[in-house]
Amino acid sequence: MKIEDIFSVKDKVALVTGGSRGVGEMIASAYLANGAKVYITARKAEACNDKANELSERYNAECISIPNNASTLDGIEELYNEVSQKESKIDILVNNAGAAWGEPIEEFSELGWDKVMDLNVKSMFFVTQKFLPLLKKGSTKENPARVINIGSIDGINTPAFENYVYSASKAAVHHLTRHLSSRLVQDNILVNAIAPGPFPSNMLGSAVAHNYAPLVERNPMKRIGTAEDVGGLAIFLSSRAGNFTVGETIICDGGLTASSGHDLTSE
Ligand SMILES: NC(=O)c1ccc[n+]([C@@H]2O[C@H](COP(=O)([O-])OP(=O)(O)OC[C@H]3O[C@@H](n4cnc5c(N)ncnc54)[C@H](OP(=O)(O)O)[C@@H]3O)[C@@H](O)[C@H]2O)c1
Known part of the structure; x- marks a missing residue:
């Protein structure tokens, strides 16, 4: 029952798609700081390589960059070929790479719809x-393998932004997680999802013009998420402590969803 045993990810091998920044970098960092080997992917090769070097140095651990476009079947095939040349097994797959698209409903484009759904x-x-x-x-x-899918509270609540395809895609992620988990538990692969609330990143930053203050104000914890928040949850889901948690979507949003019935304007 020691924390170092039941929450250990030491010597595990993880693949984090979109690990070059934002939420993916936070999760990769949590694994690396605790003795796992981590492969990260992203389309921008230089940024991905630089981040892998930076994280390897910071955590005195092995972070390996595989620049890759995960939104095409060819890209996925290349990714698999690269990883399988280096590893005979992976313990943790974090499906984190994601995109968003916002447009007024009258103009919402097929391009945006397909881009987001594809990825x-x-x-x-x-x-x-x-x-x-x-x-x-x-x-x-x-000692089952783990798949962690990154959903979003936008797949649970009605977003304030006109990002229709994003909210629909994240609701799909949550249900896909449950469906996959029911099949893959038979193969000793546990599938769960994390539904983050606001975390600092390029994606959220560009939606709020990099001003997080209104999000901090609206949040019951009066802050946005940190690497410890989402990294800690990923460690739980990847360790012995998470061995009996299957098919769940765990919200990590400081209580925003739980409080969504409150009229915050009257407080
Ligand atoms: N930040 C939040 O508040 C928040 C809240 C809820 C859910 N999420 C979810 O968290 C995940 C990460 O988002 P983020 O906020 O950290 O966004 P971000 O800062 O934009 O990071 C996205 C990551 O995915 C990579 N990526 C994008 N398209 C890719 C593709 N086709 N193939 C491979 N990699 C690709 C990006 O690198 P390249 O651009 O170089 O490809 C980057 O590493 C997403 O699934 C997002 O929906 C975030």
Whole structure:
């Protein structure tokens, strides 16, 4: 029952898509700080390589960059080939790479719709499908592999922004998580999702002109998320402590969703 045993991710091998910045970097950092080896992906090769070097140095750990476009089946095939040349098994797959698109409903474009659905939903499914052999290998009931899908509270609540495809895609992520979990638990692969609230990142930053103050004000905890918040949850879901948690979407938003019935303007 010691924390160092039940929450350990030491010596595990993780793949974090979109690990070059934002939420993916936070989760990769949590694994690296605790003795895991982590592969990160992103389309921008230089940024991905630089981040892997930076994190390897900061945590005295092995972070490996695989620049890659995860939104096409060819890209997913290349990613699998690269990882499988280096590893015979992976313990943790974090399907984090994601995109958003906002436009007024009258102008909302097919381009934006397809871009977001392709990356947030379709590629999540096909990355998971492709990596099944590496996830299954050596997985047991006592030490199952893990898949963590990054959803969003926008897939649960009605967003304030006109990001229709984003909210629909994240609701799909949450249900896909449950459906996949029911099948893959039979192969000793546990699938869960994290639904983050506001975390500092390029994606959220560009939606709020990099001014997080109104989000801090609206949040019951009077702050936005940090690496410890989402990293800690990822560690729980990846360790012995999370062995009996299957098919869940765990909200990590400082109580925003729980308080969404409150009229904050009257307080
Ligand atoms: N930040 C929040 O408040 C928040 C809240 C709820 C949910 N989320 C979710 O958290 C995840 C990460 O988002 P973020 O906020 O950290 O955004 P971000 O800062 O924009 O990071 C996105 C990451 O994904 C990579 N990426 C984008 N398209 C890709 C593609 N086609 N193939 C491979 N990698 C790709 C990006 O690198 P490149 O651009 O170089 O490809 C980057 O590493 C997303 O699923 C998002 O929906 C975030």
